[in-house]
Amino acid sequence: MSLSLFLQVAVGGLLMGLIYALVAAGLSLIFGLMDVVNFAHGELLMLAMYATFVLWQFSGLDPLLLIPAVSLLLFGAGVAIYRLLIQRALSVRFNRGMVQIFVTFGLAILIRGAAQFVFSGEFQSINKSWLSGRKLDLAGVFLPLPQLAAAIVCLIAFGALLLISRTEFGRALEATREDRDAVALIGIDRDRIFALGWGLGTATVGVAGAMLAGFYYVSPNVGANFALIAYVTVALGGFGSLMGALVAGLLIGETEAMTALFVDPALKQVGMFAIYLLVLMFRPRGLFGTM
Amino acid sequence: MEAVPARSAQTASPARRRRELVTGAVLLVLLALLPLPIHDTYTRNLIIITILFAGLAQAWNILGGYCGQISLGHSLYFGVGAYVSALLLTRAGVPPVFGMLAGGAVAGAAALLVGWPCFRLSGHYYAIATVVVGEIFYLLFLNWDFIGGATGVNIPYKRALGESWLWMQFRTDKLPFHMIVLGFAALAWLVAWLIEGSRWGYVWRAVKDDPIAARSLAVRVFPSKMAAAAISGFLTGMGGAIYAQYVGYIDPDSVMSGQLSILIPLPAVLGGVGTLWGPVIGAAVLIPLSEVSRSYLGGSGRGVDLMIYGGLIVLVALLRPQGLASLLAWRRRDARAA
Numbered sequence: 001m002s003l004s005l006f007l008q009v010a011v012g013g014l015l016m017g018l019i020y021a022l023v024a025a026g027l028s029l030i031f032g033l034m035d036v037v038n039f040a041h042g043e044l045l046m047l048a049m050y051a052t053f054v055l056w057q058f059s060g061l062d063p064l065l066l067i068p069a070v071s072l073l074l075f076g077a078g079v080a081i082y083r084l085l086i087q088r089a090l091s092v093r094f095n096r097g098m099v100q101i102f103v104t105f106g107l108a109i110l111i112r113g114a115a116q117f118v119f120s121g122e123f124q125s126i127n128k129s130w131l132s133g134r135k136l137d138l139a140g141v142f143l144p145l146p147q148l149a150a151a152i153v154c155l156i157a158f159g160a161l162l163l164i165s166r167t168e169f170g171r172a173l174e175a176t177r178e179d180r181d182a183v184a185l186i187g188i189d190r191d192r193i194f195a196l197g198w199g200l201g202t203a204t205v206g207v208a209g210a211m212l213a214g215f216y217y218v219s220p221n222v223g224a225n226f227a228l229i230a231y232v233t234v235a236l237g238g239f240g241s242l243m244g245a246l247v248a249g250l251l252i253g254e255t256e257a258m259t260a261l262f263v264d265p266a267l268k269q270v271g272m273f274a275i276y277l278l279v280l281m282f283r284p285r286g287l288f289g290t291m
Numbered sequence: 292m293e294a295v296p297a298r299s300a301q302t303a304s305p306a307r308r309r310r311e312l313v314t315g316a317v318l319l320v321l322l323a324l325l326p327l328p329i330h331d332t333y334t335r336n337l338i339i340i341t342i343l344f345a346g347l348a349q350a351w352n353i354l355g356g357y358c359g360q361i362s363l364g365h366s367l368y369f370g371v372g373a374y375v376s377a378l379l380l381t382r383a384g385v386p387p388v389f390g391m392l393a394g395g396a397v398a399g400a401a402a403l404l405v406g407w408p409c410f411r412l413s414g415h416y417y418a419i420a421t422v423v424v425g426e427i428f429y430l431l432f433l434n435w436d437f438i439g440g441a442t443g444v445n446i447p448y449k450r451a452l453g454e455s456w457l458w459m460q461f462r463t464d465k466l467p468f469h470m471i472v473l474g475f476a477a478l479a480w481l482v483a484w485l486i487e488g489s490r491w492g493y494v495w496r497a498v499k500d501d502p503i504a505a506r507s508l509a510v511r512v513f514p515s516k517m518a519a520a521a522i523s524g525f526l527t528g529m530g531g532a533i534y535a536q537y538v539g540y541i542d543p544d545s546v547m548s549g550q551l552s553i554l555i556p557l558p559a560v561l562g563g564v565g566t567l568w569g570p571v572i573g574a575a576v577l578i579p580l581s582e583v584s585r586s587y588l589g590g591s592g593r594g595v596d597l598m599i600y601g602g603l604i605v606l607v608a609l610l611r612p613q614g615l616a617s618l619l620a621w622r623r624r625d626a627r628a629a
Binding site: 098099106108110112116120220228232235270273274276277284 | 361408411412413414415416418419420422423424426427430431433434549553557560561564593594595596597598599600601602603604605608609612613614
């Protein structure tokens with residue numbers, strides 16, 4: 001095996017890992033805030049990809065330009081999901097943990113069915129954009145531009161999330177996470193913070209979806225696979241930790257790429273799952289987890 | 292943490308336990324007679340699948356409901372049971388009646404092997420770890436040529452043996468399989484009934500409600516979880532073996548997919564987690580509804596059936612978080628009295 005092939009695969013894993021990290025960051029944000037695992041996360045990613053696809057079809061704008069619109073749409077979806085479903089699920093008196101799991105799981109099936117109803121089950125993809133088909137040649141290692149752009153946008157989004165966590169709103173988020181009852185005493189509306197937190201988490205997925213749609217096929221079932229990887233990434237990094245999601249995403253992306261290269265492409269997911277289980281043996285709350 | 296701690300470990304009065312056993316027996320007789328006036332294959336098949344899922348959900352309920360360990364990887368035990376029994380039959384000629392027990396035993400052992408590392412994890416970490424373990428074995432089975440890989444295992448009809456209970460093969464008649472799944476579901480229900488009244492049942496519910504408080508009262512938390520996992524895995528594996536024999540063909544997608552890991556607990560969750568009747572009622576409502584909507588609306592491939600199914604899950608989970616079983620009047624009266 002040549003060195004350039006190894007580098008090619010390693011870079012591919014890195015670029016994909018950044019996407020995994022951003023998808024996971026949205027999930028981790030919501031979990032960290034209110035202890036809810038959103039089992040419809042993959043379906044929200046799928047919605048973001050379809051939104052990008054449809055907007056691209058109608059406006060002809062490049063997916064890169066559609067990021068703000070798609071993330072805004074997803075922000076709205078997140079707030080709506082919180083207000084309509086999660087707020088109620090948090091206030092039930094019995095089996096709260098299970099109600100959350102199955103409300104978001106039912107929502108996932110609902111969204112998948114709706115996508116099938118509107119778009120049919122066929123695979124579709126954005127085949128014309130500024131970047132599609134172009135490559136950057138780095139001394140024999142080729143970087144496909146759509147993936148490279150996606151990775152850069154992911155890094156920017158991570159930076160934005162870190163900045164947000166330092167604003168007044170970010171501190172309110174943190175305070176609500178620490179003690180959801182005490183914040184009411186200092187005039188913070190808990191439900192408003194939770195709704196905005198959901199919006200922020202799903203907007204993050206919106207960014208990832210818009211970038212992913214630039215080089216990945218779209219279908220009603222595309223979310224399931226990314227969702228599973230997102231759960232693994234979040235649990236590996238530690239629930240609620242932004243840094244954990246980033247490190248775990250990269251680790252997962254690299255493990256996937258290396259397993260495909262050295263073992264068997266059909267078993268690439270086994271490799272990443274095995275790494276996750278191995279880490280969990282030594283750090284039961286993930287790499288950066290405290291909860 | 293909940294403001295009002297849930298109290299699962301309530302004492303059920305002996306009278307109520309007797310009443311439940313009698314209700315169970317009456318239901319068993321009624322269900323055994325149910326297919327006699329029904330002759331069309333579709334309905335009979337629907338009833339068999341419903342009863343099978345009632346049994347599987349009850350098996351899950353033993354670990355997920357009574358002991359509170361939300362496993363989302365039960366497809367592994369189902370698949371292991373199905374594969375062990377099917378391979379014993381096709382490779383070694385072992386009758387499925389024994390294969391079913393062997394499948395259950397291997398699945399129970401698998402549950403112990405999974406539980407050993409995973410029970411150290413708590414809450415969502417445990418749930419996601421079980422998803423991942425299930426997914427790993429799904430992928431491994433998919434790529435394992437010795438057991439048929441993605442092509443799966445075909446269980447041929449052996450003409451020489453004819454209709455046989457030992458070999459669990461019946462050419463077209465669905466009635467024997469009705470009795471087999473009914474026996475399986477009754478066994479799962481009976482195990483849950485026994486656990487509910489036994490010392491183990493109390494200990495498990497204490498582990499579910501508050502593991503730290505339980506440990507301070509000298510409850511051995513880890514062995515309790517392992518015992519619940521072994522019993523739950525064994526029963527789920529048995530269900531898998533019966534399913535393999537009933538359908539006559541298995542592959543990783545039909546017996547090990549992650550989807551199945553949700554379908555198994557779903558009746559228990561919607562019917563009532565950690566209750567005797569929850570899985571039964573949940574399956575009786577959910578399975579016919581999903582099958583009928585799929586066969587009438589799913590054919591268009593437009594996802595209407597999925598929308599109804601998903602919407603129903605959301606509604607029941609939000610409106611009846613304690614499960615559909617709580618709608619039964621006598622249960623409410625008991626809950627008030629307690």
